[in-house]
Amino acid sequence: SGTVPKQGPLAGRSALVTSGPTHEPIDPVRYIANRSSGKQGHAIAMALAALGARVTLVSGPTRLPDPDGVETIHVERAEEMMQACRDSLPVDVAVFAAAVADWRVISTPAAKIKKQDGAPPPALELAENPDILKTVSGLATDRPALVVGFAAETGDAVEKAVAKRKRKGCDWIVANDVSDGTGTFGGDENAVHLITDAGADAWPRSTKQDVARMLAQRIATYFESESD
Ligand code: CTP
Numbered sequence: 001s002g003t004v005p006k007q008g009p010l011a012g013r014s015a016l017v018t019s020g021p022t023h024e025p026i027d028p029v030r031y032i033a034n035r036s037s038g039k040q041g042h043a044i045a046m047a048l049a050a051l052g053a054r055v056t057l058v059s060g061p062t063r064l065p066d067p068d069g070v071e072t073i074h075v076e077r078a079e080e081m082m083q084a085c086r087d088s089l090p091v092d093v094a095v096f097a098a099a100v101a102d103w104r105v106i107s108t109p110a111a112k113i114k115k116q117d118g119a120p121p122p123a124l125e126l127a128e129n130p131d132i133l134k135t136v137s138g139l140a141t142d143r144p145a146l147v148v149g150f151a152a153e154t155g156d157a158v159e160k161a162v163a164k165r166k167r168k169g170c171d172w173i174v175a176n177d178v179s180d181g182t183g184t185f186g187g188d189e190n191a192v193h194l195i196t197d198a199g200a201d202a203w204p205r206s207t208k209q210d211v212a213r214m215l216a217q218r219i220a221t222y223f224e225s226e227s228d
């Protein structure tokens with residue numbers, strides 16, 4: 001429970017993790033979503049908690065149980081995820097593993113949109129969602145000491161992730177090549193590179209749980225060397 005002091009290399013540290021997809025409503029019964037099981041983000045929240053961190057998990061809709069020993073906040077839309085992340089600051093480290101829908105529907109009627117014989121399908125007008133990773137990376141106050149993003153790419157994953165790290169202003173990016181059959185959405189295995197300012201580090205192909213444990217360990221090492 002939250003009242004028991006935590007032990008481990010991340011004891012006394014706080015972490016924010018996003019996980020899962022976001023659902024952007026079209027009307028009361030329909031939505032636009034990204035494909036994400038939440039397995040990777042939830043595993044990272046658990047791995048950080050296992051090393052002693054106080055973890056807030058902001059999760060979109062998934063089929064996963066709330067992890068033990070983690071404060072889980074449930075959201076649906078990207079704008080809600082953005083607000084929940086803001087509310088959970090300050091933290092020492094933030095890991096953005098959610099597959100946030102890039103766009104939302106501008107106006108959502110209170111009543112279900114009905115099909116009408118012979119009428120054209122409704123046109124959905126979209127607006128860009130807030131970029132949570134970029135926003136938190138650029139905060140003047142309360143920016144976490146370490147901000148970690150994810151990038152699922154098809155082909156040239158490292159090159160694209162290096163560019164994405166610059167664009168987002170985050171410290172690390174976990175790059176996932178989803179074109180070679182591993183790292184597939186909903187699957188249990190990931191082939192990843194960790195992109196830092198020192199370059200790209202290839203990790204052995206492993207389960208999402210192992211990726212989570214390796215990342216949590218790297219985060220612990222980062223804070224250990226920082227407090228030297
Ligand atoms: N991300 C976020 N908020 C968004 C979009 C993305 O926080 N609105 C985060 C994701 O959680 C991930 C990282 O940004 O950590 C990269 O997401 P990705 O979808 O790969 O990047 P985009 O900038 O949206 O680029 P694109 O989808 O065009 O590749």
Ligand code: CA
Binds near residue numbers: 100101102
């Ligand atoms: Ca995107």
